[in-house]
Amino acid sequence: MSDLPAGITAHDTQTSRLRMRWYESGSPDGIPVVLLHGNLSTGRFYDQVMIAPDMFRFIAPDMRGFGRTERVAIDATRGLRDWADDTQALLDAIGIDRPVHLAGWSTGGAAIAAFAKDRPVSSLTFIDPVSPYGFGGVKLDGTPCFPDWSGSGGGTGNPEFTSRIASGDRGEDSPFSPRNVIKSSYWSPEFEVDPAWLDVLVDEVLLSETGDDGYPGDFTSSENWPGVAPGTRGILNALSGKYCAWADIVDIDPKPPILWTHGTADIVVADNSAWEMGTLGAAEIVPGWPGADVYPPQQMVTQLRNVFAQYSDNGGRVQTLILEGSGHGCFIDAPEIWAETFMSFLASAEG
16 A cells, blocks of 8 residues: 555455454564554554564554455454454464464454453553443443443444444534544544544544444344443444453453553543443433433543452553543554553563
């Protein structure tokens, strides 16, 4: 691809599960580091990270439902295990047979946790990851606000935003245009992204599969507020706590070292996330909220902090980098300190 930065190459590989697009940098014989993107993004979001020293081989796939990877439905009932298994299938296809370092951004964080629960890994780097109890409809301890997990899943996606992705909208005439959602939610609003790279990222997001099998996914009606509950297909259902649950990572053995990086200005994965139904109900943006006793705004960062503390208490090594003023993509809007910390962590994990 002509717009790829120098040193990054694109590949298409048929695996045992699906055909995958993936990007590579560094030495072909280097230590493998796999970078999994988040919801509504692709491997190209890691362009600025993939300036790899020769000791590493960076691999950034387009995950199922996104980018240029084959269109295959997401089975939400597996949480993010489809993504984890697809990653292993890619590693098998390209001949990597040793434990890898894994980094996962947002949704990708749940995928690397699922991967590590089933397979040995060298290290895990969580970048503003989705809560260990999923996204939406859960109390602090991870129990659902209602038994059917209402307020999470495919029914919580914004229809106008989805329609604009499906129509290929590259404009900025609406707060729901993909360009404006990227600028307002993917990183700190104060961050000035290179306009040419922003154009690339908009085009990448517009490659997302929309509908029941992709974004947002299907849904069911609910007698509980706000009237929708998870379905069984698509990415937002895979992120519902009904299916996405990785707090039990504290029990894996042996425990790989963990790096957790998070921006204090993240509005997506946050205590009182601007995208979560409890927060929207408390702000009276979604009417009929039953109150904080029944449906509190989800405390996502606190949930993450608690689970990583338990991981440490159980004998694991956890390094934390909280970036003041950084947004949801802290590796994008704080690239220097993030990359320095990441590279140092990888080197320490290798011993």
